[in-house]
Amino acid sequence: VSTQSTGFEKCLKLISKHEKLTAEQFDVIYVLGSHGGRLDQSLAILNTLYKHTKTNETPLFLIAQDTLTFILPPGRHKIYVNTGLEGSFCGLIPLGESCRCISTTGLAYNLSKHHLMFGSQISSNNSFDGSDFVTVDTSDYILWTMSTL
DSSP: OOSSSOHHHHHHHHHHHHHHHHOOOOSOEEEETOSOSOHHHHHHHHHHHHHHHHHOSSOEEEEOSSEEEEEEOSEEEEEEOOSSOEEEEEEEEOOSSOEEEEEEESBSSOOSSEEEOTTSOOEEEEOBOSOSEEEEEESSOEEEEEEEO
């Protein structure tokens, strides 16, 4: 058994192997019960999410009991937040690299060409402003997390 990769990474490798063997391509991967509990394991899962997103085109969503988390690649994104399934908080967290420039709409505390970096400024404990969607325009990969009902 390899200790160079986590169980989550091994699962993603099995999915990739299945896709190659069957010529099937998954449109999206949902991981249920993905985080919570031990901080070291949660950080390892987020690290895997980040690495997967940078090297794979298949979107990967982490769904915990009351949280939805995924990585937004560089570009402009529209996230619908008026489906009735959203909770009250959201956050944008840089992982693996700083986010040199990020702007948002639809949040209680919008960002306008902000620089986010772990160990400096991050956008946590934000909420929605009542709009149907949030837009995120980001220069770099950024983690989006939001509470769910």
